[in-house]
Amino acid sequence: MAWITIIAFLVTLVFILWRPRGINEAIPASIGAIVVLISGSVSLTELGTIMQTISGAAITIMATIVMAIVLESFGFFNWVAEKLAEKAKGSGIRLFWYVNLLCFLMTLFFNNDGSILITTPILVMLLNNMDLKNHQKIPYLLSGGLIATASSAPIGVSNIVNLIALKIVNMSLYAHTAMMFVPATLGLLLLVVLLFLRFKKDLPKVIPTKVTGLSHPSYHPLKQSSMYVTGKDRSKFMRNILLFVFAVRISLFFASFFSIPVSVMAVIGSLVLLGWRWMYLKIPPGDMLKKTPWYIIIFAFSMYVIIYGLNNIGLTDWLIGFMRPLVSGSLLHSSVMMGLLLSVLSNIFNNHPALMIGTLTLMNMDLDLLSLKVAYLANVIGSDMGALLIPMGTLATLMWMHIVRRGKVKITWWEYIKVTAVVIPPTVLFTLVMLYYWVTWLF
Numbered sequence: 001m002a003w004i005t006i007i008a009f010l011v012t013l014v015f016i017l018w019r020p021r022g023i024n025e026a027i028p029a030s031i032g033a034i035v036v037l038i039s040g041s042v043s044l045t046e047l048g049t050i051m052q053t054i055s056g057a058a059i060t061i062m063a064t065i066v067m068a069i070v071l072e073s074f075g076f077f078n079w080v081a082e083k084l085a086e087k088a089k090g091s092g093i094r095l096f097w098y099v100n101l102l103c104f105l106m107t108l109f110f111n112n113d114g115s116i117l118i119t120t121p122i123l124v125m126l127l128n129n130m131d132l133k134n135h136q137k138i139p140y141l142l143s144g145g146l147i148a149t150a151s152s153a154p155i156g157v158s159n160i161v162n163l164i165a166l167k168i169v170n171m172s173l174y175a176h177t178a179m180m181f182v183p184a185t186l187g188l189l190l191l192v193v194l195l196f197l198r199f200k201k202d203l204p205k206v207i208p209t210k211v212t213g214l215s216h217p218s219y220h221p222l223k224q225s226s227m228y229v230t231g232k233d234r235s236k237f238m239r240n241i242l243l244f245v246f247a248v249r250i251s252l253f254f255a256s257f258f259s260i261p262v263s264v265m266a267v268i269g270s271l272v273l274l275g276w277r278w279m280y281l282k283i284p285p286g287d288m289l290k291k292t293p294w295y296i297i298i299f300a301f302s303m304y305v306i307i308y309g310l311n312n313i314g315l316t317d318w319l320i321g322f323m324r325p326l327v328s329g330s331l332l333h334s335s336v337m338m339g340l341l342l343s344v345l346s347n348i349f350n351n352h353p354a355l356m357i358g359t360l361t362l363m364n365m366d367l368d369l370l371s372l373k374v375a376y377l378a379n380v381i382g383s384d385m386g387a388l389l390i391p392m393g394t395l396a397t398l399m400w401m402h403i404v405r406r407g408k409v410k411i412t413w414w415e416y417i418k419v420t421a422v423v424i425p426p427t428v429l430f431t432l433v434m435l436y437y438w439v440t441w442l443f
Contacts, residue, residue, distance in 0.1 A: 002313040004039040006207035008032045009306050013349060017392045025395065026295035029302035041309030050304050057163030058265045058297040060252075061111055063266035064157075067245060068114045069291050070273045073283060077118055079238050085208065096140060099123060100192050103144040107151035109245050111158045112384075113296075115148040116396045116412035117404070120389045124407030130208050134199060136408050139199035145400040146388055147192060153384040153431075154184040157252055157262065160300055161352050162380055169376050174415040179378050183438045187385065187431030194423040237280075244273065288361055307356040318362040327367065327375050332436040334371055339378035339432040343386025349386035353396050355379055378432055386428045389420050 012032030016025045036042055042050075071077065080102065088095035106115035123144055127137045152159035156166050156176040166176060248269030255265045274285045285365055310316075326337040338358070343353040358379045362372060387393030391401050404411060 001039050001041055005036050005041040005306075005309045005313050008035040009037070009310060009353070010408065012303075012306060013353070014385055017350065017398070019398075024295055026299040026302065029299050029306070033302035033305035036306050036309040039309070041312050042305055044306060047305070049248060050301065050308055052312065053167050054297075054300050054304055056261060057160050058300055059263040060157060060163060060266045061296060062292060062294070063162045063263065063270040064110045065114050065296075066270040066288055066292055067184060067248070067273050068110045068118055069288065070270075070277050071241060071245070072118060073277055073281060073363045074238070075239060076238055076241060077122045077232065078125075078437070081122045085126060085130070085210065086350065088207060088209070090206055090209045090278075092136075092207045093200075094142065096196060096199070096203055097192075099140045099144050100147045100195075103148035104151045104188065107148050107158050108155060109249055112149050112152040112394075112396045113160075113399065115151070116145065116400045119144065119148060120400055120403045121407065124404065124409060127409075128407065132207070132235070133205060134410055136204045138411055138415070139195075139202050139411060141400075141404055142411065143192065143195040143199065144415065145397065145404075146195065146420070146423075147188065149388060149396045149400075150191060150385045153381055154188070155253075156180075156380075157249075159384065160296065161355050161383065163262075164300065164304065165355055165376065165380070166244055168356075168359045168363060169372065171373060171376065172259075174253050174374075175260055176377070177238075177253060179439055179442065180380070180435070183431055183434035184381065184385075186434050187381070187427050190430050191385075191423060191427040194427065195419075198419055241273075241276075244276075245269075259337055281311050303352055304356060307353055307360065311360050315357065316361045316364050320365055323361055324365060327362075327365065327371060330435070331371065331374050331440065334375050335378045335436045335439075336429070336432045337378075338375045339382040339386065339428060339435075342379045342382025343389070343428055344382075346383045346387030347389050347393045350392060351383035354387070355383040358383075369375055370439070370443060374435065377435055377439075381435065382414075382432050385431060386424065389417070389424050391416055 009032065012028050015023070015028035015329050019025065037044075037047075084095065086104065087098055103115060103119055106119050110118075114369070120141065123141055124137075127140060128311045146356075152162060154177070156162040156173050162176075166173065189311050248265065251265045251269065252262050254260075274288065277283055278285065323338070323341070326341060327334040342351075342354055342358050345358065348354075349357075359376060362375050362379070365372075365376065388397060401411070
C-alpha cells in the first residue's frame with residue numbers, strides 16, 4: 001500500500017510537469033487519486049473530510065476566475081493594455097514599473113493563475129504591437145510573470161493551495177493578511193527592484209506612445225466574445241468595474257473577520273458582475289459553464305487525496321522528526337529554516353504538494369499557536385516565492401512559459417534560471433526575516 005501510494009504520487013508529478021500532448025493536469029492527478037484510493041491509503045469516509053477541506057477554497061477561486069472572465073468580456077484588459085502604453089509616455093523604463101504593478105494588482109484582485117492566464121497574453125499583444133525585439137520583451141514578461149505568481153503570498157485568497165492550507169491550520173483570511181501582507185509586500189518590492197537592476201540594460205529607452213486596436217489572439221486561453229464595451233464613456237465604465245471588483249475583494253476580509261464564509265461573498269460578487277454583463281452586453285451567464293476552468297476543482301481535490309494518502313502511510317511522521325529541530329528554538333529560526341525547506345521541496349516536487357505536505361506535517365507537531373502560524377506563513381513564502389527558482393516549481397510558471405512561447409517570444413529554461421538564481425534566493429531570505437520581525441512587533 002505504501003509503495004503504491006508513493007509511486008502514484010511520483011508518476012502523477014511527472015505527468016503534471018511533463019504534460020505530454022498538452023494533457024490537462026487534472027487528468028494525471030485524478031488517475032493518481034483513484035490509484036491511491038484503490039490501494040487503501042485513503043478510505044471512502046475520508047473523502048468527505050477532504051471535500052470539506054477544499055470546497056470553500058475551490059468555490060472562492062472559481063468565483064474570482066468567473067469575475068476575471070467577465071471583465072475580459074468587457075474588454076477590460078485590452079483597455080488596461082492601451083492605458084499602460086499611454087501612461088508610459090514613451091519610456092520603456094516607466095512601462096516596466098507599470099507592467100509589474102499591473103501583475104501585482106491582478107493577483108491581489110483575482111488569483112495567481114488567473115493573473116498569468118489573462119495578463120500574459122495581453123502583455124504579449126502589447127509588446128508585439130510595439131515591435132520590440134525578443135530580448136526587449138523578456139524583461140517585461142519574465143518580471144511580470146514572477147511578480148504575478150509571487151504576489152499570491154501577501155493575501156491567502158490569491159492562491160487555491162494557500163486557501164486549502166488556511167483551512168487545515170484553522171487560520172482566518174484576516175489573520176493571515178494581518179501577519180503576512182507587510183513582510184510579503186516588502187519582499188515583492190525587493191524582488192521588483194532586483195529584477196529592474198538585472199534587466200535595466202535590456203529595457204528599451206523609447207517605446208510607442210499610442211497603441212490601439214488590440215484584439216484577442218487565437219492562443220488566448222479564455223477565448224472571449226468580441227462584444228466589448230465601447231464609446232466615449234468607456235473609461236468611466238471601466239473605472240466603475242474596477243471599483244466594484246476592489247469592493248468585492250475587501251468584502252472577503254470583512255467576511256473572514258466576522259466568521260462569514262469567504263466563498264459566499266466571492267460568489268455574490270461574481271453573480272452581480274455576471275448580471276452587470278448581461279445588462280450591458282446582453283450575454284447571459286450560461287457561457288460560464290463552458291469558459292470556467294472547472295478542472296481546477298478536480299485537480300485540487302485529486303492532489304489532496306494523494307497527499308492525504310502519503311500522510312496516512314507515515315510520511316508526515318518521518319517529516320516531523322526531520323522538521324522538529326527546524327522549528328525549535330526561536331521564531332526567527334523557525335521562519336527562515338521552514339521557508340528555505342519549502343523552497344527546496346517546491347522546486348523538487350512543485351509547490352502544490354509541497355505546501356500541502358508541509359502544512360499537514362506542522363499540524364502534527366504539537367506546536368504552540370504562534371510558532372505554528374509563523375512556520376505556516378514561512379511555508380507559504382517558500383511555496384509562493386521560493387518555488388519560482390525553476391519553471392517547474394509552480395503550475396502558474398509553467399503556464400506562463402507556455403503562453404509566452406505561443407506568443408512567439410523565445411525564452412529557454414536556462415535563460416529563466418539565470419535570472420531567478422540571482423533574484424529569488426535573496427528575496428525569499430529577506431521576506432522570511434521580515435516575517436519574523438513583523439510578527440514579533442505585532443505580538
